[in-house]
Amino acid sequence: MSKRLGFAALSAGMALTLAACGGEGAGGSGGAGGGGAETEDLTIGVSMPTQTSERWIADGNNVKEQLEGEGYTVDLQYANDDIPTQSQQIDQMITEGADILVVAAIDGTALSGQLENAAANNIPVISYDRLIRDTENVDFYVTFDNFEVGVAQGNALLTGLGLRNEDGSPGTATGPFNVELFAGSLDDNNAFFFWDGAMSVLQPLIDDGTLVVKSGQTSIEQAAILRWQQETAQRRMEDLLTSAYNDGSRVDGVLSPYDGLSRGIITALQNAGYGPTLDAQPQPMAVVTGQDAEIASVKLINDGVQSSTIFKDTRLLAEQAVAAASAFAEGNEPEANDTETYDNGVKVVPSYLLPVETVFADDIQSVLIDSGYWTAEEVASGQSD
């Protein structure tokens, strides 16, 4: 308990006062026993993986704005998907007196040293969207229901192929269909949850021959794309088309766990003559799934090129991160709604999981535009304002 209440920025004496006060009224905007920390005295370090994806830019902005709205000072850093850069940025946040850390890790296993340092300075650590692994020094996890994301992606692939309707009832198609499988970065714990969720839906249909993975690449290691890189996904799709579909056969569907990968996959397919963009021997685009409702992909869905994405409302994730930070600032435990699923190899990290929504072209208006996530203009242009 005292760990959470003793902030690095406070003197040892004040930290003791905070600890002695217990949860009630300690820290936060009420101050500690009349003489403690106001939120504006507290700095929150926010460490994000990369700015190459819309998604993480939105996450960073949302968390920063909402924390500042609560009166905290925010130190937001992006690490260019480079592990040493992220480690160094977190070290620096600690040196400069961060009171709480919010971290979306590049490599979930690479931050143990930094987090030991955080623990030694009594800094609570909130793992943001991606679970930090192999350390006891992570205090809370805010994320989406990542297994359900995978289930939704598997179902969206089946719906796109016509095997299943959106309500889960059988569709009119019977198959067999050729599909290829992609997974995320193996250093990201989420990649395994997405894969396991999707395969819980797809494996029975692979087993009964409805779905055929012509490349034979059916393990997560074969399907994985390091750092979730679009170009790497494009190259893998090109290789699959050359090696497994050079006999006149076509790939009907591709399981993709993230919009960035989907765009690489789609480019490879378009270059090979799939989809409406090439008029020499046009053939239908394969059904490609996704995740994150990135604006470039929402446009592709709107244009009938990408089949679906999974919407994760990053505004709500930011809200949960802020709620967790505020709870720690007040000397309380954040409210968890899952205390079983996320074992990081050392302990089960108490988590708050948010629900997700599947988006096909028909859902863009009601799910993404009506909620104010994207405007109609952004969807039409494929660019955020």
Ligand code: GAL
């Ligand atoms: C995952 C995250 C996904 C996607 C991916 C690539 O950790 O859960 O939503 O953003 O990283 O950035």
